[in-house]
Amino acid sequence: MSGLRKVVTVVDEVLMDLGRPVATPVRRVAAAAVIRNPWAGRGFVADLQPGVESLAPGLGRLLTDRLIGALGGAERVEAFGKAAVVGLDGELEHGGALIHTPYFGNVLRELTEGTSIIVFSDDRLAAGEPLTVPLWHKTAAATRSHYQTVQIRVPDAPRPDEIVVVAAAASGPRPNARIGDRRSDPVVRLVDLENAR
Secondary structure, three states: OOOEEEEEEEEEEEEEEOOEEEEEEEEEEEEEEEEEOOOOOOOOOOOOHHHHHHHHHHHHHHHHHHHHHHHOOHHHOOEEEEEEEEOOOOOHHHHHHHHOOHHHHHHHHHHOOOOOOOEEEEEEOOOOOOEEEEEEEOOOOOOHHHOEEEEEOOOOOOOOOEEEEEEEEEOOOOOOOOOOOOOOOOOOOHHHHHHOO
């Protein structure tokens, strides 16, 4: 892949929380590709589409393959998310162009056997700054137990003319999740809360 400098994969396994075993041990993975920003140094580029079409599908496949490998198969992916970090010489739209189109998102969704829209984060940061990537359920985005995050940091990226593109996944819910779900929530209205005071 043209402009690819490195790939970093972070695996986080949660086994204990507050000194007790978690109900469901969970593995969270973030895979990051560090690429040269194809639009850096060119001023305002009105049409980003050619760069998106040439880069995003390959990035989606590369990073999703890392996630699936680390979790042991697409069927082990329960939650997913995505992110982009643009170096200081780029604009946020450069990162967004690579992750917010079907050329990346549909690849990630299809390979992980998901159906939900993919939750995301993006930022412009100096090299080495951490990025928190949100995750939610791959087929039922309103499943509150799977709202969680994974953090990734690439010490030497993004350089000013680079973008770090991230795909992330988890094999299960938050540790000891127990705050219910939208399907079991009561109807809560502001007027009822104010009248209860």
